[in-house]
Amino acid sequence: MEVINKVIMKTLSLFLKLLMCGLFIFCLACKNTTSQNDSLTIKVDKDSIIMGRSIILTAHLNVKAGNLAKDWLLLPYVNQRRWGSHERPDSSGNVTFLLPLPNPGKTEIRVIAVKAEPNNWMGSSNRDLLLAGNFMPDAGLRSNELNVVVKRRTMPAPSDKGNLFCVQWESWFVPGSASWTSAEAVPIVGFYDSYNEDVVRQHVLWFMDLGVNFIMPDWSNHIWGKKHWNEIEDGARAIVHATTVFFEVLAKMRGEGIHVPKVALMPGISNGPPATMIALNEQLDWIYQNYVLNPRFKGLFQVFDGKPLMIILDTGVLGSKMGTAKSAFRVPFFEQTLALKEQELDAFRKAQGPIDDSHFTIRFMSSQNQITRHHELGFWSWMDGQLEPLVTYYNGKPEAITVTPAFFDHLGWTSANSFGRRGGTTYLESFKYALKSKPRVIFLHQFNEFAGQAEGHGLGKNHDIYLDEYSIEFSDDFEPVSLTAAGSRDNTGGWGFYYLNMTRALMDIFHNKDNNSTLLAASITGVSDKSIKLNWSVAGDIPKSFTVAIEDKVFFKGISGMTCEIPVQGLSKGLHTITITANDVHTHYPLSKTEFDEIAEKPLPVNVNITVKL
Numbered sequence: 324m325e326v327i328n329k330v331i332m333k334t335l336s337l338f339l340k341l342l343m344c345g346l347f348i349f350c351l352a353c354k355n356t357t358s359q360n361d362s363l364t365i366k367v368d369k370d371s372i373i374m375g376r377s378i379i380l381t382a383h384l385n386v387k388a389g390n391l392a393k394d395w396l397l398l399p400y401v402n403q404r405r406w407g408s409h410e411r412p413d414s415s416g417n418v419t420f421l422l423p424l425p426n427p428g429k430t431e432i433r434v435i436a437v438k439a440e441p442n443n444w445m446g447s448s449n450r451d452l453l454l455a456g457n458f459m460p461d462a463g464l465r466s467n468e469l470n471v472v473v474k475r476r477t478m479p480a481p482s483d484k485g486n487l488f489c490v491q492w493e494s495w496f497v498p499g500s501a502s503w504t505s506a507e508a509v510p511i512v513g514f515y516d517s518y519n520e521d522v523v524r525q526h527v528l529w530f531m532d533l534g535v536n537f538i539m540p541d542w543s544n545h546i547w548g549k550k551h552w553n554e555i556e557d558g559a560r561a562i563v564h565a566t567t568v569f570f571e572v573l574a575k576m577r578g579e580g581i582h583v584p585k586v587a588l589m590p591g592i593s594n595g596p597p598a599t600m601i602a603l604n605e606q607l608d609w610i611y612q613n614y615v616l617n618p619r620f621k622g623l624f625q626v627f628d629g630k631p632l633m634i635i636l637d638t639g640v641l642g643s644k645m646g647t648a649k650s651a652f653r654v655p656f657f658e659q660t661l662a663l664k665e666q667e668l669d670a671f672r673k674a675q676g677p678i679d680d681s682h683f684t685i686r687f688m689s690s691q692n693q694i695t696r697h698h699e700l701g702f703w704s705w706m707d708g709q710l711e712p713l714v715t716y717y718n719g720k721p722e723a724i725t726v727t728p729a730f731f732d733h734l735g736w737t738s739a740n741s742f743g744r745r746g747g748t749t750y751l752e753s754f755k756y757a758l759k760s761k762p763r764v765i766f767l768h769q770f771n772e773f774a775g776q777a778e779g780h781g782l783g784k785n786h787d788i789y790l791d792e793y794s795i796e797f798s799d800d801f802e803p804v805s806l807t808a809a810g811s812r813d814n815t816g817g818w819g820f821y822y823l824n825m826t827r828a829l830m831d832i833f834h835n836k837d838n839n840s841t842l843l844a845a846s847i848t849g850v851s852d853k854s855i856k857l858n859w860s861v862a863g864d865i866p867k868s869f870t871v872a873i874e875d876k877v878f879f880k881g882i883s884g885m886t887c888e889i890p891v892q893g894l895s896k897g898l899h900t901i902t903i904t905a906n907d908v909h910t911h912y913p914l915s916k917t918e919f920d921e922i923a924e925k926p927l928p929v930n931v932n933i934t935v936k937l
Contacts, residue, residue, distance in 0.1 A: 363466040375528030377423040384416040392416035396439040396446040408805035425525040427475040435463035455513040480582035487536040491769035497561035506773040508804035508817035517565035523572040537625040543591030543636040546598040552605035585625035587632040593639030596662040600675040633683035642687040654733040708732030721762035735788035736797040743796040747844030748860040819916030828912040841908040866905035905929040
């Protein structure tokens, strides 16, 4: 009997273990799915690409009755790691991701769906879900798995015929709660921190596709108010580390035989509370000892007049004994951020010793030169506040200009004199001055700032001067972003690849590689119950006339100017498509929003479609 009881107890124990195991598996299944009726399926437009190019990944979410697809957040993963924008499905449960793939080899792609937070523009406050590079969690509804092969490619060195293109680039996305909280749009790689080597690699591949000569990481905030370099704080040290990661990526890519762009750092001495020239010189020596002399990074710095180039942001013009606080204080937010009175700033400037230029070719940079006139002291510009950017001359020759997709003036983005993107017309007009002056250095302002001030927290006495980025329209980033994901102030989605492709086309026109192409951009400047006002701009070959139509009806033919006003009488309420066509010209640049342009072999017509709601 005792033996029988032991057998029964063992059998019962085994049964209970099996039961518990079954319950665990059932609970795990419940954790990863919401219902047997729920499903998430994905497909791609191509199963093979070259590194750095993108696929179009589409997803369809089907959820049980009573749930709404828009209440979910879809997150793509590549090789088990987050990669790509986070997206909410449309009312039919569909999502489109523009997914760049920077690393050669076989990639495994999946998407998971999690419940979105209803009052959070990002969809989730869980940064582990949002940030690129994080591992795929167990939770969430999972899609099928797809494979895409990424092929290695050769990449030519950028053109250097006496003109250098520099892209302004930020490495300040360091771990912390503040990053991305005010982003005007969502990058197609997803939110990221600057330690992510895949993000840096993708950026560099895009820069190479453009033909960028050198990259300028922003160190301008590192030594605010400091007397010595070793006094810098944790935030600055984090950006220094991110920059080291950036150099490592460049070195690794160079090891693959890729002709990577060069680098010129941008320290700052007085874009905030002024630092001493001693602190700046100590910083320059640290850069020289740790980066320039580092065998791993040898040859990565942009040589300019025989030495590595160093660009110092200096809105208080400490780098010129002819500078004055009065000139800087013409910009209200300069006066606020410099944090000294006029007499104090002028006295501080006089007390500073010379900059140590033994290891570097030094150029100083200011901003808003249209009002400060700092370019007359030889200062380059971060960004000017007018449609015609100022050219800085050196020894009588044009040396530097900064072009931009949009700009704010001395009163910030919400000023009446600031220019938003305006459908690309601002960029075309700004770039024309680079085409005209052909300076030695052309700054592309700018790639990836994605930060700004919240409502009521701007600068100035009334806290209404908004800098950096403000909204989709009033921002100057041109990193590719999602066409559908919400930003901190807009829920309409961003510009996709449009401004990256426009940059490439404008640079080709500059280098005479455009095969006589014409670029056309247009925007709506006003809509009333009487008319629709339009404005457009062109670059490259100039057409003699334009045609304007709504749907199939031609309203104007043979317009010679760059504006028109369409009467709305007779047009139905709702959405309409306006088409502007440049006559008797062609282009080889599609200016796609969904992918990086492949230059068309056959000439394409030049037209722009704009949607308007009456």
